[in-house]
Amino acid sequence: MATAVMTTLDPNSRSATRGMSDLTIRNLFIIPTIVFLIVFNIFPLLYSLGYSFTDFRASSPAAANFVGLQNYRELLNDPFIWSNFAITAKYVIVSVVGQVIVGFGVALLLNRDIPLKGLLTTLLLLPMMLSMAVVGLFWKLLYDPSWGVINYALGLGNFEWLSNPDMALYAVAITDIWMWSPFVMLLSLAGLSAVPKHLYEAAAIDRAGSFYTFFRITLPLVAPILMIAIIFRTMEAFKTFDLAYILTSQPTTEVISIRLYKMAFQEWQTGRSCALAYIVLIMVLAITNIYVKYLNKVKER
């Protein structure tokens, strides 16, 4: 691949001496973005790191007092915060597992010659492009116990979804599954279409059963791309806020983002919420790190 012609011109070459040097252009193109992101992404985080060691309340004019690690200590010993994390974990598991089953299942069904396949695929992808908050709101009407379409279609009578503490989290997860299964489907389809056809032909010649073909050929070859979908959805589900916040106000659906929002903007415990934000941040960075490493690995193949 790499021949002398194709490598980047070195700064001393003839053409690079005309106009701006490559080095100048590189800096001109990259540095503003990095500076912008530092100012608006990193600086705020340092700002809140500082507040996380104080008892600051944004609602009161009182000055912030330094309290050391007290916020962190109290948060990590607070059973209610742990129950928020437990709710989040349950939500992540239910919704990601649901999305993988539905998304991968539909991808398997779609992975054949179907009339109007392109149109059907695009239509199936529509839910994930829409605003979670706005479409989520409408699921309130769909879930309504008296005139909701869901109860009518399933013949459930006046079954309570969102106002039922045991059911509300599942109802939110179902809406999330509806929105994001298409994402898993999209990635799975890409994985499935990349499986070489001759493998299936060879399996057919060997009279391998469809069960064997699926677990020995299809699944291992689609696994890397499916894994990307799973990590990405796990991360997003962990961060979930819009859907759960809009659909219900049950304590059983108080995922960690909602707790954080309430602590910061309703109870105005600013210092404490900064500490909680940092605990969440560290968790997200850990998952992101895994995700990006995995992305790069898949890219290199």
Place this chain on the structure above:
Amino acid sequence: MAAVRTSSEIGFNRVAIVAVLLVTIIFLAPIYWIASTAFKPRNLATTIPPTVVFQPEISPFVKLFTKRSQLRSAPTPEEYAAAPWWERVVFDGGEKIVRDGKGQVQWSGYPSRFMNSLIIAITSTVLAVGMGTFTAYGFSRFKVKGEADLLFFILSTRMLPPVVVAIPMFLMYRAVGLNDTHVGLIILYTAFNLSFSVWLMKGFMDEIPKEYEEAALVDGYTRMEAFFKIVLPEAATGIAATAVFCFITAWNEYAFALIMTNRRAQTAPPFIPSQVGSGLPDWTVIASGTFLFLLPVAIFTFLLRNHLLRGMSFGAIRK
């Protein structure tokens, strides 16, 4: 595909096609329900059994854009006859349009929120894609020390939960008076989309052969001229796809908008749910507002269909 197909395979294929159609119908049902409720008279929005066939009406859209109040008593026949068609529609629903002292029709909160959404989403998209294109070119063509780490840093800022970022941003914006301003949200959305735009654009830039510019450099172009005259036109499709993705993200964003705005710069996503207060909400009005709000995204999804995979995977997977 294998040349010989058994009859059971063909049978299974038929079953699969029927199943796909069924799944598509189920997935589209909620969207159909929004669209159909947007054209229903109010009394048909919440019925048992649900109303599927009905005479479509435009009244929800009239109500969406106007401020209304309950009618205490029915309008006199003269009043009714003098009213334009859109006011009669509201009378028919047992409400009247609120007018100010000069008889001017009062707008509802919706049009201004919709405009805010447009202004903020478009401006932040232009900024994020503009900066992102330059930066992506820089990363794609030049050696950058610690490139992988920088790219990870760029991406990780987007991965944080919005509320985590919103707490310090709220405090900083409050200090400089940027809360509830268009500029405030535009900056936030630009920062949010910039990382995505760099990642996606870098993929598109990597695909443009370096030889194109190098030929131009040999022909006497400067690097800048080569970038603007050769690279940018080649990257046009990628720029367009990235822009649509950024627009949709900013258009749909809820948490930042909820926290950072309340009236002046409020966008549609926090406004639409706020209409569902206590009591019985008028779902036809909410549906019509939702319908108009979803329409641009639905159109863009069709335009973007060949790039969805790439965009949703941050450029990691290309067809």
